[in-house]
Amino acid sequence: MPFKRILSPVLLAGIFLMLSAQQVPPLLPAPPAVQAELRSAFNDQLHTDSANRPLTFTLFTPELDAAFITTDGKFAVLWLRLRDDHGRLVATEPGVLLAQRTKAGWQILKPDAPNWDEVFSSIPNQELPPEIQPLSASLQPEETDLQTSLTGYYLPYVAGTARWLEGSISHFQSIPELGYPSCSIEYCRYAYDFTDQQPFPLVASKKGVVVGSRDTCSNGSPTCTNYIVLRNAADGAYQIYLHLAHGSIPNKLTPGTLVQRGQYIGDSDDTGYSTSQHVHFMVTKSIWMGSGGYYWGRSVDVRFADVPINNGIPRTCYEVTRFPIYDGATECLGNKLDPRNPANDWYVSANIGAFPPSGSLTNPAGGEIVLDGDDPLLHIAATANDDVRVVAVRLLVKISGEWVEGGPIVTRPIQADLYEWDVDLCSIAPLNGEVEIALRVWDYEGNVASLNPRTVWVDHACPPATSQLRPAQTFDSTAVLLTWEAMNNAAGLGLFELQWRQEPGAWQDGGILSIPAQKRSAWFVGEPGGSYAFRLQALDLNGQPEGWPSGDTPETTAVLPQSCEPDPFEPDDTPDQARQLPISEAAMGNLCGAGNADWYRIEVNQVGSYLLSALSQSGGAAVRLYLYAEDVVTEVGTAEASAAGEHTFLRFQSTDPARFYLKVEPLVPTLMGSKATYSLILREVQESFLPFIFHE
Secondary structure (H helix, E strand, C coil): CCCCCCCCHHHHHCCCCCCCCCCCCCEEECCHHHHHHHHHHHHHHHHHHHHHCCCHHHHEEEEEEEEEEECCCCEEEEEEEEEECCCCECCCCCEEEEEEEECCEEEEECCCCCCHHHHHCCCCHHHCCHHHCCCCHHHCCCHHHHCCCEEEECCCCECCCEEEEEECHHHHCCEHHHCECCCCHHHHCCCEEEECCCCCEEECCCCEEEEEEECCCCCCCCCCCCEEEEECCCCCCEEEEECECCCCCCCCCCCCCEECCCCEEEEEECCCCCCCCEEEEEEECCCEECCCCCEECCECCEEECCCCCCCCCCCCHHHHHHCCCCCCCCCCCCCCCCCCCCCCCEEECCECCCCCCEEEEEECCCCCEEECCCCCEEEEEEEEECCCCEEEEEEEEEECCEEEEEEEEECCCCECCEEEEEEEHHHCCCCCEEEEEEEEEEECCCCEEEEEEEEEEECCCCCCCEEEECCCECCCCCEEEEEEEEECCCCCEEEEEEEEEECCCCCCCCCEEEEECCCCEEEEECCCCCEEEEEEEEEECCCCECCCCCCCCCCEEEECCCCCCCCCCCCCCCHHHCEECCECCCEEEEECCCCCCEEEEEEECCCEEEEEEEEECCCCCCEEEEEECCCCCCEEEEEECCCCCCCEEEEEEECCCEEEEEEEEECCCCCCEEEEEEEEEEEEECCCCCCCCCCC
């Protein structure tokens, strides 16, 4: 961005332009009709300059913020606000242009106009904000005041909160096309503007005594500035906070009152010489009452203990990449390659609040059993108070060694300082057993306190999981497929228990199958001709069961076949009856009757590795495989399915051409049925090995 020379104090004061060397009449807020004329003239000027706009216009668009006109209607002073390329209104002090009424209408003048200095000098000082008035020789500070950096200052908002640094050295950069500077380098070299999307609470940057304050100006007033000034006895410096909100300064902060660092002093806003809500903060040793009715002075070098860059000097990324470097401050918080990114320039305070909130849990009591498993709501009662005001309370719960906020944020007491609310503990975590809880309180200025921890006993914060068996799926087999639905009620599923009984009969403790939580189906193998009833319950990760269905009522039943039809390859019950199993050709069979075995003969003509796969086709078929050498005595390998309805795989090697015999029998002796079918296939496979890599 092109930079023009930094204006001298007199020229800087000339930001309020006038177009005559003679003394001009007093300034008054321009009436709406005149403001409309000035806005139109200003927009026309922007359009005229569009062909030669500098880089600043690609990043900022000037808008008319306020206009003041002389009583004779001949001259006007325009305050400009800027909107950045993200559409955000820049919160700082205005840029300034002058306007002169001519026969052709209003003529707009910028600070680089040839007659700017002459015109400005004709404006009475009392008509100008002190920011742009000439620096009187009688108010020059001692040289020693300008050579030593003052320490012990913190950002003027509460620890843990972050605010956007709108600008510092940008106050006094000469950018005539935008109407800047807004303050001279003599005044504002060490001035800082902090803002946020909404007005925010301010706290004292350093301990000091109230020198003076005002908060009677209405918010948004361009002609009245709210402020507070504190003086620190240790370094003799005055802290100036400008543009505060109407009625926000505590009544107790009268002149002479001692204010601790971190104590609430009011809210930021947009009063006086300001384009949008922010706080203008600086420290001076040469204080005086300005013409605008607020204290002013020449800023001195202060270092913030909680600013981690530039030895305590905050800067924006735009300033360190677009402006000259002052005081060796070359760093910013953010991306210098994208200097106006809204994520840049957020400074987190470490200014610990002087008066944090206090409070206590009054219910539940320590050691109390707070839930019985039927009602997940925990009733909380607490007291909370603060020197300004409490804005919210909430429950804290310690989970895995960390405090976690849970339940609603409560903002209104039921009566003074007393809060009551209910918390669904299950919405926080599947708590069970000993649990530590505490109270968290937020006050208005942003302090956060965690108070009054205690241990209580929770008997299952979450309701149990639920499940529902679907109707049993039966086949022409003694295996029954049971499927179900389940709902996890926050505590997580631990396992399922499937209980069965033979009808008629009673539920027995021994008749229970434990099934992993991820499963939603299981095969049950019964006796041929048997009649069975089933019910299911889910258990959560805390071991809490949902409970069996009420009464003795089963959820589903099944009747199993008494007999079966053998497959067409019978008899194949002995090695002598074994049928040929060619390589890569599938053979089918069923499990009929109970405990019946099928035999196969395998001819291997070449050395290699082989894989036998026995795949469950229907009816829950599952088998054991026994592979023998040609003598039908020497066992080569065995394998079995993990459960009914699962496949079986057997891998073996042949070092010579050979004959093998394979015995296939039911996994469970009672597993049988015409439709309890399997397929068998033999394939040659290739061995592969992955390398192991060792390193120290």
